[in-house]
Amino acid sequence: MIRIWGTKFWITCLIVAFFFFLVTFQVVVELGRFEKQKKKGLQDLQQQKQSHSLQIEIQGNVLHRKFENGLGEYPIMLWWSPLTGEIGRLRQCGDNSCFFTINRTYLQHSMTKAVLFYGTDFNIDSLPLPRKWYHEWALFHEESPKNNYKLFHPPAITLFNHTATFSRHSHLPLTSQYLEGLQILTSLEYFVAVEKKNILRKKLAPVVYVQSDCDPPSDRDTYIQELMKYIAVDSYGECLHNRDLPTEVNNPSFMDSAQFYHILAQYKFILAFENAVCEDYITEKLWRPLKLGSVPIYYGAPNVEDWLPSNKSAILASGFSHPKELAQYIKMLDKNDSLYVEFLQWKQNGRISNTHLITAIKERKWGVQDVTQDNYIDAFECMVCTRVWNNIRLTKKGLKEKQWKAEMTHLTCPAPKSFSFLPGRASKSSMRDMWKPSFEQSKKEAQALRLLINRNKNFTTQEFWNLVFKH
Known part of the structure; x- marks a missing residue:
């Protein structure tokens, strides 16, 4: 009886072990499949990324070869702030043509004549320094001063050669940027x-x-x-x-x-x-x-x-x-x-x-929601392109180039202030605790920016902020 019970016990153990083995084997197989699928998915994703990167690289190389093989006679306008998002485009501006790109590798190209900035994205973390003597800086900034207060002070705005802002005093005034036309x-x-x-x-x-x-x-x-x-x-x-x-x-x-x-x-x-x-x-x-x-x-x-x-x-x-x-x-x-x-x-x-x-x-040399006219970004690009070409022609004739420079009136706003009917204080904490201090600090930021750019070498954000709070 004991022998029979012992035999049954071992048979049961063998059955359980075999069942456990089958389950484990199935789990391992499924895990293997999952890992293969996961690996394949990662490989596919990596291939897609590589393919996308390769595509962009090929496009860039094609544009570069085209430029070097025939377009090299045209001035390069480098958008340092990628406002347009274009890898490269040869654009006709009247009788002039310029090559516009967001590819920063062109910064060192001998035909790069102007660097274009979008004010809201103007960032001290990355600037095209050292600035070559023939690099003209152009600023496009149509938005509110709160987006980048430091540009609204003389030390900063006068860093630029060409401007397109909401001020009527800028080189390309954008004051009427929200008005389609008189008829409307x-x-x-x-x-x-x-x-x-x-x-x-x-x-x-x-x-x-x-x-x-x-x-x-x-x-x-x-x-x-x-x-x-x-x-x-x-x-x-x-x-x-x-x-x-x-x-x-x-x-x-x-x-x-x-x-x-x-x-x-x-x-x-x-x-x-x-x-x-x-x-x-x-x-x-x-x-x-x-x-x-x-x-x-x-x-x-x-x-x-x-x-x-x-x-x-x-x-x-x-x-x-x-x-x-x-x-x-x-x-x-x-x-x-x-x-x-x-x-x-x-x-x-x-x-x-x-x-x-x-x-x-x-x-005005641009239109609003009008397909028959350039928009104001196109007009800004062509303004800079035309001015660069005018100076190239003056140089070829042995004449002195025209010097373009932004004035403090091209982008300026007074400090935010509380309404006069308020009893000696701003009722909103945002005015008292944020906007007024932000404006005052932006004056120091503009001064620090000017000092560092005048040194004409790259600087770190830590150097910038140390200088801001030093003053």
Whole structure:
């Protein structure tokens, strides 16, 4: 009996062991397959990366061979900030041709004549130093000063030879960059008559605000928050939000859609407050209500009147000592149709009386959303290309080259400041704790940048910041 039990025990053990062996073998096989698949996947991914890198390298080599075998007579314009993203392109600018590229290996090429920078991406971590005597630096910067404050101080902006900025004083002014043309200002496509607006007032506030970039250097939200105490404001954006847009347009990508425009056009007044206060810094915030047939309540560029279609087309918030005073004025216009319509007569009559605006739009060398014209980046490229070629021709004639240099007026903004109606302090911590200190520090950054570039050799970020905080 014991012998039989022992035999059964060993048979059971053998069966369990065999079963365990089969399971283990299957696991090993599956793991092997998984590892092979994983290895194959990694190999495929690596091959794809190598193939992509090889493709870019081949494209670069082809362009390089083409350039060396026939294009070498053309000046090279090197985009140090890869704004265009092009590996290489021979571009015709009138009677001139230049080779534009983001390939930094061309920095050492003898035909590289200009290095182009995009202001927002201008980074002290990587600069084309040492700067050769024949390398001209060109700056394209159309955006807000908050994106790169140090460029807005004389030591930094004067590092450049050529400029395209929102300032009318730059070599290629971009002040009207958000305005497609004069015709769109006088268009009545979205215009809503005052009689209909009065009916809509039963469900809409007299004023609308749409902004999702909250607490910028202009401190606009502080002003509008105070304004809301004295007059109703429908705020659709993230800042001071109190009303929702329809679901189908509740997305930043629909901010320029016809449906969104029709919603805004129903309002009598649109708050148009810039994110920074600089001369000539004028964005779509002003042009949008003018295009739609609403009255903009504007705060931003101190010289905005130079750009308005008529002398009575916008309400300037800076003309009122307190938001309460502005609210009272808006209420008065809201109740008096004849006074309100005075701000829209220029549009209804299709007559723009501002000769400065008319001349600026007609004479600019680029277009906005116009396939028949170059865009402003193309115009910037061609401006630099043409100037380089002009100097090449002067040199061939034995004449002195023309020296181009940016002036401090080409990009400048005052320090951010609090509104005068505030009781001796900024109510927003962002203004007090961030923007004012940031602006003051940017002065030191501009000085440090100038000193290091004047040494004309590469420097580290640690050297830069040590110099910034030393001053």
